[in-house]
Amino acid sequence: MAFWICGSLAHIEHLVTDLVSKQSFSCHDGESLLSAAVRSGHPIIRVGCRTGGCGLCKVRILGGDYQTGKMSRSHVSEAEELQGYVLACRTLPAGALEFHSRTD
Amino acid sequence: MKKGVMRPGHVQIRVMDMAAAVRHYRDIVGLVETHRDASGRVYLKGWTESDKFSVVLRETDRPGLDFFGFKVVSDAVLDNLAAELKAYGCQVEEIPAGELDDCGRRIRFDSPTGHDFELYAEKTRTGKWGVAQVNPEAWPRDLKGMKVSRLDHCLLYGGDLDGTLDLFTSVLGFELAEQVMDGDFRVAQFLTCSMKEHDIAFIRNADDGKLHHVAFHLDSWDEVLRAADIISMEDVPLDMGPTRHGLTHGQVIYFFDPSGNRNEVFSGGDYFYPDQEVVTWTADKLGKAIYYHSRELNDRFLSVLT
């Protein structure tokens, strides 16, 4: 985690790393993993609906803290969720994160 | 040949967060909320629709289509078609009046592409929303968002396009208005039971029972651009457009609801009379058939489904 203080605003950034492509990039606090991946310019996660329904952005988190919003059970079962499978568009990193961009 | 199926009547859409879905369909798309039932489903309609509702939202753990329903002209037609669907070999289930509030009995049946459809004859009529039945004004002034006028059609994905075409044409009296052909192999079909160029459409896909989009009607290209402005103002995930399709020639924009279901709002589009020959697009021109201006296919439009 890194802090930049500008005036009274603290910008929190999280370093996230894809263990498949070995790309690391920065994710704003409160930004989805998918949005940060798109912003990084590395096409490592497929982009679909951006609202947790289509499953295209499915990745597996291997380490780090994160929160998830509603994700379609057609694409992430409860068992998979416990193993770190997530939809990146519904995943908010809460600290440094490592993930696997391929789930097949 | 017409068999008494009049028009698309309702769609039940699965959503994962009802509050977010209502905000989307009511405040952004601009449907009018007309009812909530005891099970928590929310009922809405486009303002020009005369029945009480056309869109039903149901909260559950995955998005997609529960069913798409067509209104038929009479109760006698409903009985006839129920018998014909059974004889044809469909799984047919009669859903009693009141399972959806304000709706009469429904005949639910499955299809070779893995989708559930319904027929019904009766629904509480409340008239167009916000305008009188006698000496009506042009439009109500307190509409929200994109101000869509009506539920128009769905595009569904599934495997057995030929089976579903036969069911819809031979049993239900639909006509094939447009198609995309890869040689002799039909990859897309647009079916109508009216003067519209499609009331329901299908694209061939390995997985059955998938929803590509639910479409709502707007009056003009100007309104499509205004919808695009609202999509930006509200930071709604955009899929594609505004543009024109080669297929049907409608002017369109596509976007996603908060559960990943794709919506379309569109204006224009060709008309259909039953003496017209089917319009064919060839698969090598699929880019132009879908994106008439850029003429380039976008993978997301074809692969993202709920």
Ligand code: FES
């Ligand atoms: S992009 Fe569709 S689920 Fe994430």
Ligand SMILES: [Fe+2]
């Ligand atoms: Fe459409």
